[in-house]
Amino acid sequence: MQLLQRLFHKSRKVNARIGVFGEVGAGKTTLVNFITRNYLGIDAGDVTGIPHETRKIKEIENIEIRVDGVELDISIVDTPGIATYIDYREFIKYGLSEDEAIKRAKEATQGVIDALREFENVDIAIIVVDSTKMPFSQINAMLIGNLEIRKIPFVIAANKIDKKEAKPEIIREIFTNKPVIPISALTGENVDKLLEEVAKRMR
Amino acid sequence: MKHGLLKVEYITRDYLKRIRNNGLIQFLLNRILDNSVVILEGSLNPLLQSELLMEIFNYTDMQFFGVDIKTIKKFSKREITIIYPRRKDWELDIRATIDYLSLVVKA
Numbered sequence: 001m002q003l004l005q006r007l008f009h010k011s012r013k014v015n016a017r018i019g020v021f022g023e024v025g026a027g028k029t030t031l032v033n034f035i036t037r038n039y040l041g042i043d044a045g046d047v048t049g050i051p052h053e054t055r056k057i058k059e060i061e062n063i064e065i066r067v068d069g070v071e072l073d074i075s076i077v078d079t080p081g082i083a084t085y086i087d088y089r090e091f092i093k094y095g096l097s098e099d100e101a102i103k104r105a106k107e108a109t110q111g112v113i114d115a116l117r118e119f120e121n122v123d124i125a126i127i128v129v130d131s132t133k134m135p136f137s138q139i140n141a142m143l144i145g146n147l148e149i150r151k152i153p154f155v156i157a158a159n160k161i162d163k164k165e166a167k168p169e170i171i172r173e174i175f176t177n178k179p180v181i182p183i184s185a186l187t188g189e190n191v192d193k194l195l196e197e198v199a200k201r202m203r
Numbered sequence: 204m205k206h207g208l209l210k211v212e213y214i215t216r217d218y219l220k221r222i223r224n225n226g227l228i229q230f231l232l233n234r235i236l237d238n239s240v241v242i243l244e245g246s247l248n249p250l251l252q253s254e255l256l257m258e259i260f261n262y263t264d265m266q267f268f269g270v271d272i273k274t275i276k277k278f279s280k281r282e283i284t285i286i287y288p289r290r291k292d293w294e295l296d297i298r299a300t301i302d303y304l305s306l307v308v309k310a
């Protein structure tokens with residue numbers, strides 16, 4: 001089949017909706033921005049350093065990527081960071097007024113609910129894990145467990161390898177037998193490899 | 204929600220089995236909203252965890268922020284999961300080793 005495609009210069013087109021999930025501050029929007037900037041010339045969302053910056057699901061459609069002769073027509077879904085609690089006082093530390101902090105906490109709470117519901121709507125997932133932190137959090141375990149039970153293929157992006165303190169090897173050790181790609185969403189290092197792994201699971 | 208009262212409830216594996224198919228989420232939710240620290244023998248299935256979180260977030264406000272969930276793999280040769288409410292008026296500090304567990308409330 002692949003030979004025929006090569007002979008006739010014809011590519012197989014695969015459509016998929018890719019969900020980007022992870023804890024707050026793992027770098028989901030930075031990753032989605034890197035991809036959309038490269039393929040569409042646009043940013044998907046703001047990255048400010050204040051927790052819960054992405055509070056609504058954002059879907060960027062019609063991204064055409066060619067990996068190993070296969071043309072992928074993908075939608076990328078940037079989801080709000082998942083947390084088990086949201087303390088509005090955290091936002092005040094970042095200079096927000098109390099009213100702004102309370103409003104942000106309410107929006108972030110709804111964002112978490114929406115992100116958890118989004119499992120039902122994706123074909124494949126990228127789980128973004130901050131490789132400068134200990135990765136075996138309850139949230140990462142819950143995310144991976146949810147995807148495994150629902151039989152949704154996924155790739156783990158061990159992000160922030162541009163930072164000195166990054167230890168992507170620990171993520172590989174902990175998530176043995178699961179696809180882990182060390183990346184820097186900030187510089188784009190290995191994002192192509194991550195997309196290749198995603199593409200493999202879409203065929 | 205009652206204020207100023209913290210309870211600790213230990214749920215055995217057998218009790219958990221009995222309620223697993225019969226309103227486990229509601230059972231846990233009621234206890235968390237009633238300021239209980241719930242210690243489960245074993246762990247919660249990831250689907251149930253996310254379902255519980257979605258339910259809990261329907262009740263969060265400026266006093267009650269959600270929960271923390273900690274699974275301790277080898278506590279006294281068994282797995283336990285601690286689910287506790289995160290509130291404005293107190294914080295819970297959990298320290299666990301393989302044979303020692305302490306829960307300290309900072310009000």
